[in-house]
Amino acid sequence: MSQPVGTFCLVLHTHLPWLPHAGTWPVGEEWTYQAFTASWQRVVRVIEALDRPDVLTLGITPTVAAMLDDPYTLRELHTWIANWQLRAAELAGRPEPHLKSLASYEWRAASACLDDFESRWMHGGSPVLGQLASSGTVELLGGPAMHPFQPLLPSRLQRFALAVGLDDARQRYGFAPAGIWAPECGYRPGLEASYVDAGVQRFLIDGPAVQGQTHAAYPVVGTDVVAFARDLEVTYRVWSPKAGYPGSAPYRDFHTFDHASGFRPVQVTGKHLPSEAKKPWDPAAGAAQASADADDFVARVRDRLVSLADQHGQESLVVAAYDTELFGHWWHEGPQWLAAVLRRLPEAGVRVTTLGGALAAGHLGPEREIPASSWGSGKDWRVWDGEQVADLVADNAKVADRLLSTVDDFGTADRDPVLDQLATEALLALSSDWAFMVTKDSAAHYARCRAAKHAAQVAELADLLYAGHRRAAETLAAQLRVVDGPFAHLDARQL
Incomplete structure (x- = not known):
């Protein structure tokens, strides 16, 4: 590739609260099983299939890491995947043609997931995730234990939670990540001191915390700890509080169920249509839309980087960050879109790398003070306070x-x-x-x-x-x- 137009970092935040023995349906353990089968396992397969280093930055909270190594959770997840197969087999007996087609799709998906789970995940997720990191395929981010909103904690307790979380990563992967996903991107001035003491080198904030100047990462004043900010102009193209690709008509509709089987049988069709008026979901149409949206996103990222380079007189950085569960759980075709984007961005002249790779490429701005902030509503603390x-x-x-x-x-x-x-x-x-x-x-x-x-x-x-x-x-x-x-x-x- 000739000189790139700039650098793109995708950051995925993988998190659920601690759920074993804390209810099953409609809330509780089922969240873990759905997230693993619909999203986490599929995203890992996408990353591995690219077969190259520095694909993306993957945040795994200590809570998720613990659940993926928890014997009880793994046993129940194994059972859940097997039941997924059984539900697909039962659906095949229904007379509606579109449900028979859906049953075949779900059976194949469940079988592939079961094979992967039994061969790699069944005795713990840490070896799978640790291999992704040790091979240089991803940069892992850690975080404080149990995902507390750090700005509201007493300093002593905040430091303890962070230490426990980083120690947990050492136990599971053999190393402590250089960066963390600060829960909810929550920040208050002074937290950086605890990061220095804990050996944390970088963390995530949201774009408004740096007044939208997201084209570089910034050391927090007086430290070497670096803050990376989400570029909302690019990030919101995919998913925002109001819009994004997953709302397109051909995509599988998340909110409509065939309640007898638990599967989602229809496409979005129209945002304001009742469920009974929606068309049957067509996987091929959904895949075609994912490809088209990937092309649109690649073009948007390239245009953004060219514009930032013109504005700042140098190669610039775009960081897009999302919950991992968007890709596959909330947006069924999300992993297909993800695979296409990560293949096509380098072809379009964009350097794709990790947060650490972005620093190696020179995307470091001057020291900066970071205000109290989060990635929640209002970009302040109102959601949690x-x-x-x-x-x-x-x-x-x-x-x-x-x-x-x-x-x-x-x-x-x-x-x-x-x-x-x-x-x-x-x-x-x-x-x-x-x-x-x-x-x-x-x-x-x-x-x-x-x-x-x-x-x-x-x-x-x-x-x-x-x-x-x-x-x-x-x-x-x-x-x-x-x-x-x-x-x-x-x-x-x-x-």
């Missing part, structure tokens, strides 16, 4: 205070399984997912129940210790660890 979740914010503050004071009062030089489980339950209660789900009214009741459950378990463990009931506290901690035990290495003495 707004009126709708004021009670959760107050409860979270109590959980953090109870954890820290209990560790201070009962911590010793010896490791304490009660305090370890107390810290685990506190981090589970402080997950950013619960406030997000309440603010967005997405399974809000489930979110409130999960947050309250873990907060209550923090209180119960602490109360037993303060009452002098050490043996009862140890028994309860052991029982909770069976259900809520993602991080065996978590050591409350780090607090």
Whole structure:
């Protein structure tokens, strides 16, 4: 390739809350099984098929990494994939011609997924993901344990969660990632100091945090820690709060089900049409639309890079970042689009690389102050600190205070399984997912129940210790660890 017009980095953020033993349907464990089969496994196959280095930057939160290594989750996922095959076989007995065609499609997809799962994933996801990183195919991003909204945490607890998350990556992959996906791209001035101390070299923010000047990465003032910002002009072409490619007519409609089988049988057709008026889904038409949209995206990225180079007088950078689950789960044809984009961008003269690769290519601007920000609504903290979740914010503050004071009062030089489980339950209660789900009214009741459950378990463990009931506290901690035990290495003495 001749001199590229600029650099493109795709960053995928792979996250779900801790879900084993926490409900199944309509919310709970099923989310993991759907995300793996529809998205995560398919995206990994796309990345591997490209057979080249520096394909993209892949964020895997410690929670997802733990679930993909959790024996219970893997057993249940195996069963779920097998049931997917059975549902497809049952659908084949239906008389409608378009459902027979769909049954064949789903049977083939389930069979391929089952073969891949049994040959590579069945005994843990860490070897698969670690190989992608060690081969140089992707750059892995880590993050703090349980995905808390860091700006709202006491500094001591924020540093602890980050340390636990990075230690988790070392345990699973043999190294700590150089970069993190800061949960919700949440930032407040001062967090960079904890990143320096933890050895974090780079993290993600949203474009408005740098007033849209996303053509380069920026060291945070006074440090070598580098902030990369999403280019929203390009990112929103795919997926935004209002529009994006997945809404095109030929794509498989996410919201319409054949309830007897659980499969999605129709295409989008029209955004305002009732389900019964939508056309049967045609995989070939969906694939053709994905190819056309890939061409459009490649052209947009190239045009953006040329424009930025003209504006700034040098090769520039575009970072597009999405939840991994967009590709395959929310947007069925997303992995096909992804494969086409990652093949065609280099052909169009665009350097495709990782965040680390972008730094190696010289896309580093001057030091910059980063304001308080997030990638949520308003690009501020309102999703996690707004009126709708004021009670959760107050409860979270109590959980953090109870954890820290209990560790201070009962911590010793010896490791304490009660305090370890107390810290685990506190981090589970402080997950950013619960406030997000309440603010967005997405399974809000489930979110409130999960947050309250873990907060209550923090209180119960602490109360037993303060009452002098050490043996009862140890028994309860052991029982909770069976259900809520993602991080065996978590050591409350780090607090």
